[in-house]
Amino acid sequence: MEEVETAEELLAKQHRKEKKDLQAKIQIMKNAVPKNDKKRRKQLTEDIAKLEAELTQKHDNELKQLQDSSSVEEVSNAMDSVGLVDDEEKTDSSKQTRTSKAQKRRDKKAALEKERESRIAEAEVENLAGSRHQEGLKLSQKLMERQLQIREISSDGHCMYRAVEDQLTERGAPRSLKELRAQTAQYMRSHADDFLPFLTDPNSGDMYTADEFEKYCNDVADTAAWGGQLELKALSQVLQLPIEVIQAESPSIIIVTCGMLMDLVNTTTLWSL
Structure with missing residues (x-):
């Protein structure tokens, strides 16, 4: 037999759908505003916060109404305990008592969800107004001024090497992540005097x-x-290319290989927050 969903479960399902729909709407709103338009981006952050606050308030009100309606049943149980309801009502109340523990578990689960x-x-609202999000907007602005764009790189410990790998592939001179790591380590070993003073x-x-x-x-x-x-210094020497690191809050860092002039046209460019 198919289990009938309770009012709390139906309401929780409705709330999840409404939140999912709102997130889809927010994504559309974000895509519609250019990342370099600071004024509209600021207004977008405020509009999103308002929409999410309104939905949260709506859900709180609906849950309160449902809880208030449940309290009527609890009053009926109390009346039964002092003999103020007839036999037929006592039968109904007995059924409610048997299911009260299960209902409480469902209510608790719905509240936790x-x-x-x-x-x-x-x-999500805090992230939009948070420092990392704001730094991301500043970085996007810097990149757009140079007709560059952000590419997502997994933050798995290999991110710097993956970024270099990506840029080399763009230039038609691919090297694997494993190669880049091995060559970096080998260069550092063979030029220990250049690196040891900075490692403590x-x-x-x-x-x-x-x-x-x-x-x-x-x-x-x-x-x-x-x-x-x-x-990065070792990589620059291995690749015989300058490497530029674009930062959101600070000037760019350009690492130039020894014994060669910096050629910005051929510079490998990374960016970070």
Whole structure:
């Protein structure tokens, strides 16, 4: 026999659908506003926050109305306990008592689901006004001025190397992620004097020993260790290309290979928040 959904379950399902529809509408609104239009983007953030707040208030009111209607049944149960209802009503009340525990579990589940969805909605609104989102808008503006665009790269520890890999593929000189890591590590090993002074033990502040430096290079080659300016310097030498890092809040960093003039036309360009 098919289980009949309770009023709470139906309401929760309706609320999920309405939130999903709103998110689809918000995405359309975002796509309609150019990322470099700061004034309209600011208004968009306010409009989205207003829409989500209105939907949250609507859902709160509907849930309260449902809870108020349920309280009528609870009053009936209380009257039965003091003998104020007839035998027929007692039979109905007995049935309600048997199902009350299951109903409470469903109510609790629905309340938890509503709270979770509310937190998700609040987080999405905060993200739109948050510092990371604002930095993303600034970065997009800088890239648009240079007719560049953001490409999503997985933040899995390999992101810097994947970005370089992507740019090299664009230039018709592809190298794999594994190759880039191995060549970076090998260059650092063979030019230890250029890198060791910048690597220190975070606890003692002492410069890395030869063994510690070797382990560092092994991690560069064989693990998902994050890369930084030292690795970019090594990559620039390996590739014999300048590498430019565009930042949202700071001037660009251009790493130039030793013994060659910087050629901006052939510069490998990365960007970061």
